[in-house]
Amino acid sequence: MKRSLIFAAALLFGVGAYAKGPNNIEGKTVPHVKIRDLQNQPIDLPYLGKAPLLLFYVDPDHAGQNSDFIAYLEEHQIGGDKIQAYGIVNLKDAPLLPNGVVRSMMRSKQKKTGAAMYTDVDCSLRDAWGMGDVNNLFVIIFVNKDRKVEFFRYGDFTEKDKADFWKVVNKYK
Template sequence: MKNAIQFSLSILFSLFISSAVVAQEKHTLQRGDKIEKVDIRDLHNKPAVTPGIGEKVTLIFYPDPDSPSQNDVFVDEIKRWKFPEEEYMAYGIVNLADSPYPNSVIRFMTRMVRKRSKQEADALILTDPKSLIQEAWNTGDCNNSFAILLVDADGEVLFWKAGALEADEITFIIDEIKSNVSESHKYTEQEMQAFDL
């Protein structure tokens, strides 16, 4: 009898663990989910709202400052493309909550980084000091990752990944943007030189 009770308890425990894992996976952000705007902060720690969501095709970079170069290949590639401003926007949200560095230092350094080129000078960069994005959009763990999110003009997720992108994922994201806007143009090497300081 004692063995039967122990066996039953171990089965119940296994089922509980399995259902908890499935529930956790089920609630993580994925393609087809819809997201809403989130109240966050700007580079001067003033209130801001995630723009573009539900209005334009929106590409969001969500880097942990501890992993700033993880998706440099993608960042360099997406800079080579021009899409209509009335249909598309891209910006960054710095994940301050997962970094051990002081928020004020990261904000200052980020403002300095924007001065690297003409193309980056007007880049919109916001900050998330309290994991507001992760909670609102159920992204899962974003610590030590440079996450990439792409949503369509209705706020439906087309792509989400927290981590380094593979070559086929980079192609996929660019193709998704191209298929959701009316036109696209890839800059030539000569055109790219115009952005250098």
């Protein structure tokens, strides 16, 4: 009896722990969703269903995650006229950083790099797409023109993650 209680508790704890964290959404067709521009105005997610999208979904507390890889992508832009690429900052998961300050920093970076950037103030993108808990993670998502997720990775990238990323992106270049 004692063993079965311990097993049941371990099973429940394991299931609870497993339920937290990101969900793999590769292969999922994602719905349209509203986010916000840098003036905090609601907008439809740009280019969704109109062009392949490369999205950087960033927790500003962990914006430096994968910094070498991101610096390479900033220097060797892969967007252009075939792939639309932009960043979306997840403001809700950084409650200690004032949204106005983060937007100001984003406008400065946008002016410097020319990169398009938006915000998600209430995790509406995360929730609508079923990403799960991506707090404290840097997420990269590639969505094809049919709104199907072909690449979804988060956290510190491995060499395999980078190879998988290039395999998907190179199909659309």
